[in-house]
Amino acid sequence: MAIAYDDQNIFAKILRGEIPNNTVLETDHTLAFRDIAPQAPVHVLVIPKGPYVSYDHFAAAASDAEIVDFNRTVAKVCAMLNIALDSGGAGFRAISNSGAHGVQEVPHYHLHILGGTPMGRMVSKSVQA
Numbered sequence: 001m002a003i004a005y006d007d008q009n010i011f012a013k014i015l016r017g018e019i020p021n022n023t024v025l026e027t028d029h030t031l032a033f034r035d036i037a038p039q040a041p042v043h044v045l046v047i048p049k050g051p052y053v054s055y056d057h058f059a060a061a062a063s064d065a066e067i068v069d070f071n072r073t074v075a076k077v078c079a080m081l082n083i084a085l086d087s088g089g090a091g092f093r094a095i096s097n098s099g100a101h102g103v104q105e106v107p108h109y110h111l112h113i114l115g116g117t118p119m120g121r122m123v124s125k126s127v128q129a
């Protein structure tokens with residue numbers, strides 16, 4: 001079953017230039033920009049330019065070029081913001097929320113990159129596993 005993409009979501013509007021953003025890095029296939037409500041000193045969202053709803057949708061349906069470009073952009077952003085281990089940074093957390101149980105608010109795939117401070121435990125659960 002194909003996943004329906006809502007082209008009125010806020011990140012689609014950012015990609016069309018209808019809403020401004022604080023861009024960190026842009027490539028042919030990918031845009032990285034600052035989260036409007038940062039949860040850490042570094043909080044960047046990396047999104048593909050294509051119409052993908054979630055991580056699994058992107059991983060299954062995107063082209064090899066889009067997937068490679070996305071991941072290389074993540075690496076470049078981490079290096080640019082001095083959080084990449086590879087360039088002496090202290091690290092970061094990458095999170096992708098997907099769907100209702102993932103508590104995804106914006107239905108356009110995005111990877112949160114959070115860093116600049118210790119991020120605490122991975123998940124604060126409101127339910128028991």
Ligand code: 5GP
Binds near residue numbers: 034036038
């Ligand atoms: P989600 O819950 O879908 O994983 O995360 C959506 C993220 O998008 C949130 O962290 C929220 O602050 C961010 N966000 C929502 N609207 C905007 C916007 O208009 N501009 C930017 N830069 N970030 C947004």
